[in-house]
Amino acid sequence: MTSSASNTPQIKPAWIDTFKVYLEPPTLRMLLLGFSAGLPLLLVLGTLSFWLREAGLDRTTIGYLSWVGLAYAFKWVWAPLVDRMPIPLLTRWMGRRRSWLLLAQLAVMAGLVAMSFNDPRVALQPVVWGALAVAFGSATQDIALDAFRIESANINRQAALAAAYQTGYRLAMIWAGAGVLWVAARAEVAGVAGYQHGAWQTAYLVMAASMLLGVLTVLLSPEPLRRAMPSAKNAREWLRGALIEPFADFLHRYGKQALLILALIAIYRISDVVMGIMANPFYVDMGYTKDEVAAVTKIFGVIMTLVGAFVGGVLSMRFGVMRVLMLGAVLSAATNLLFAALSTRGHDLTALIFVISADNLASGIASAAFIAYLSSLTNINYSATQYALFSSMMLLAPKFLAGYSGRYVDAFGYQNFFIGTSLLGLPVLLLVWLASRARQA
Numbered sequence: 001m002t003s004s005a006s007n008t009p010q011i012k013p014a015w016i017d018t019f020k021v022y023l024e025p026p027t028l029r030m031l032l033l034g035f036s037a038g039l040p041l042l043l044v045l046g047t048l049s050f051w052l053r054e055a056g057l058d059r060t061t062i063g064y065l066s067w068v069g070l071a072y073a074f075k076w077v078w079a080p081l082v083d084r085m086p087i088p089l090l091t092r093w094m095g096r097r098r099s100w101l102l103l104a105q106l107a108v109m110a111g112l113v114a115m116s117f118n119d120p121r122v123a124l125q126p127v128v129w130g131a132l133a134v135a136f137g138s139a140t141q142d143i144a145l146d147a148f149r150i151e152s153a154n155i156n157r158q159a160a161l162a163a164a165y166q167t168g169y170r171l172a173m174i175w176a177g178a179g180v181l182w183v184a185a186r187a188e189v190a191g192v193a194g195y196q197h198g199a200w201q202t203a204y205l206v207m208a209a210s211m212l213l214g215v216l217t218v219l220l221s222p223e224p225l226r227r228a229m230p231s232a233k234n235a236r237e238w239l240r241g242a243l244i245e246p247f248a249d250f251l252h253r254y255g256k257q258a259l260l261i262l263a264l265i266a267i268y269r270i271s272d273v274v275m276g277i278m279a280n281p282f283y284v285d286m287g288y289t290k291d292e293v294a295a296v297t298k299i300f301g302v303i304m305t306l307v308g309a310f311v312g313g314v315l316s317m318r319f320g321v322m323r324v325l326m327l328g329a330v331l332s333a334a335t336n337l338l339f340a341a342l343s344t345r346g347h348d349l350t351a352l353i354f355v356i357s358a359d360n361l362a363s364g365i366a367s368a369a370f371i372a373y374l375s376s377l378t379n380i381n382y383s384a385t386q387y388a389l390f391s392s393m394m395l396l397a398p399k400f401l402a403g404y405s406g407r408y409v410d411a412f413g414y415q416n417f418f419i420g421t422s423l424l425g426l427p428v429l430l431l432v433w434l435a436s437r438a439r440q441a
Contacts (some may be wrong), residue, residue: 026152026161027160027161027164028164029152029217029221030149030152030161030164030165030168031164031165031167031168032168032213032214032217033101033145033148033149033165033168033214033217033218033221034164034165034166034167034168034169034171034172035168035169035171035172035175035213035214036105036141036145036168036172036211036213036214036215036217037138037141037142037145037165037168037169037172037214038168038169038170038171038172038173038176039108039172039173039175039176039207039210039211039214040108040111040112040134040135040137040138040141040176040211041069041138041173041176042173042176042177042180043112043115043134043176043180043204043207044068044069044131044134044135044138045066045068045069045277046177046276046279046280047176047177047180047181048065048131049062049065049066049280049281050181050280051120051200052065052120053281053284054195055119055120055121055195055197056121056195057120057124059281059406060406060407062406063277063403063404063405063406063407064403065128065131066277066399066402066403067399067400067403068128068131068132068135069135069395069399070395070396070399070400071132071135071136071138071139072135072138072139072142072391072392072395072399073392073393073395073396073399073400074139074392074396075139075140075142075143075391075392076389076392076393078140078143079143079389079392080246082100082140082143082144082147083143083147083246086099087099087100087103090102090103094218094223095223096223097144097147097148097151097223097224098148098218098219098221098223100140100143100144101141101144101145101148101214101218102215102218102219103140104137104138104140104141104143104144105137105141105211105214105215105218106137106215107133107134107136107137107140108133108134108137108138108141108208108211109208109211110133110137111130111131111132111133111134111135111136111137112130112134112204112205112207112208112211113204113205113208114126114129114130114133115127115130115131115134115204116200116201116202116203116204116205116208117201118130119197121195121197141214142391143387145165146375146387146391147387148224149161149162149165149375150375150378150387151224152224160313160317162309162313162316162367162368162371162372162375163309163310163312163313163314163368164313165371166305166306166309166313166364166367166368166371167306167309167310170302170303170305170306170309170364171302171306172210173298173302174298174299174302174303175207175210176207177294177297177298177299177302178294178295178298178299180203180204180206180207181203181294181298182294183202183203183206184199184200184202184203185199187199187202187203246379246386246389247386247389249379249381249386250377250379250386250389253379254377257435257438260431260434260435260438261377261435262393263431264428264431264432264435265374265390265393265394266393266394266396266397267397267398267424267427267428267431268325268329268366268370268394268428268431268432269332269366269367269370269394269395269398270397270398270401270421270424270425270428271332271333271336271421271422271424271425271428272332272336272363272366272398273395273398273399273402274398274401274402274405274421274424275336275339275405275417275418275421276402277402277403277405277406278405278406278409278414278417279297280293281406281409282339282343282414283297283352285414286342286343286346286347287346287347288347288349288352292349292352296349296352296353296356297352297356300353300356300357301356301357301359301360302360304356304357304360304361304364305360305361305363305364305367306364307361307364308360308361308362308363308364308365308366308367308368309364309365309367309368310364310368311361311364311365311368312324312328312364312365312366312367312368312369313368313372315327315365315369316368316369316372321369321372321373321376322373322432322435322436322439323436324365324368324369325366325369325370325373325432325436326429326432326433326436327365327366327369328362328365328366328367328369328370329366329425329428329429329432330429331358331361331362331365331366332362332363332366332425332428333422333423333424333425333426333428333429334362334422335355335358335359335362336359336418336419336421336422336425337418337419337422338354338355338358338359339355339359339414339418340414340415340416340418340419340422341355342355343413343414343415343418344415370394374387374390374391374394375387377390378390405417408420
């Protein structure tokens with residue numbers, strides 16, 4: 001009887017049951033909320049760099065402005081507040097997770113509107129402040145949404161929720177990448193050559209309105225958990241539960257493995273993040289048109305990422321997260337070498353399609369597995385704070401290095417840059433292998 005019982009957890013779900021999970025309400029809600037989460041990112045990074053370059057800003061300045069994205073890397077600082085602090089009136093009405101989601105989404109919308117009404121050619125600083133507001137609101141939304149996702153289903157469905165989240169996220173990136181360029185192009189005044197701020201203003205106002213999809217989803221979704229709020233009369237107990245216990249819990253549960261896990265989290269996506277900052281300047285310098293870049297990288301490329309996220313979610317449920325985590329690490333490093341080869345071909349649309357297909361497929365597989373891995377590390381009692389710590393660490397070192405990517409390209413060229421970003425992925429393979437052995441021990 002003991003042998004039979006021990007074999008029960010090893011039974012794999014049937015393939016039909018594996019796919020049915022994508023039609024469950026929590027999965028569908030995560031699809032829509034993933035859209036809300038994915039929309040702001042490009043609007044303060046990739047798409048913003050297009051806007052700033054068209055407005056005449058130099059590449060070095062644009063590179064440094066990518067550090068606006070470091071707001072995502074420091075979200076663990078205020079994650080304990082999102083995890084534990086109630087919002088007056090709003091939390092009593094909506095619950096802890098939904099109230100923070102709604103507040104963050106409104107902050108993103110306000111920041112996008114502020115950016116739209118300021119011309120970076122005339123005054124850059126107001127645009128930067130608006131971008132920071134968007135990044136801060138977006139990072140806060142990520143904190144609350146990660147907790148909402150983790151608390152919405154058991155661990156067996158986390159990979160599916162992660163895949164649905166990634167799907168919505170990538171669809172939003174199509175809209176915030178190709179869509180915003182399409183809107184801006186059609187908002188231009190015919191016969192007027194060169195930069196037109198009014199076109200970008202219209203585009204960013206449309207993006208702000210697009211956040212309403214997430215707002216409606218939050219308003220119509222159930223609160224996943226309703227735990228008792230900490231007493232406001234005991235500040236010491238509140239601070240202990242909000243700031244100390246989430247981190248102490250992680251160290252207690254994983255002991256010596258904690259440093260290994262944190263090191264893996266810190267550099268797992270380093271190849272992709274560092275390379276990504278120079279992607280748009282690379283396309284421009286290789287002579288690809290705005291329409292080609294929009295069609296191939298912003299639409300077709302994102303579709304390939306969706307396929308990769310779906311494949312990564314299914315494979316993680318079927319064969320285990322750690323195996324797919326290793327696969328994603330190998331593919332992410334290898335596909336950067338394809339960009340190095342592409343840099344020697346000049347304007348070659350067929351080669352661009354092939355490279356984008358491989359790179360985005362790899363990115364989707366790696367992302368789905370990595371999100372599932374991070375989710376498995378959290379304690380549900382501190383899900384928002386712990387997940388925010390993990391996802392912040394994932395971005396800190398890569399985004400800091402990425403700020404210097406433009407200067408590196410100027411000094412050594414695109415080919416050496418892409419080869420270098422591929423080599424950055426080698427330590428990741430070792431850490432995934434060590435983490436897999438530690439988990440099996």
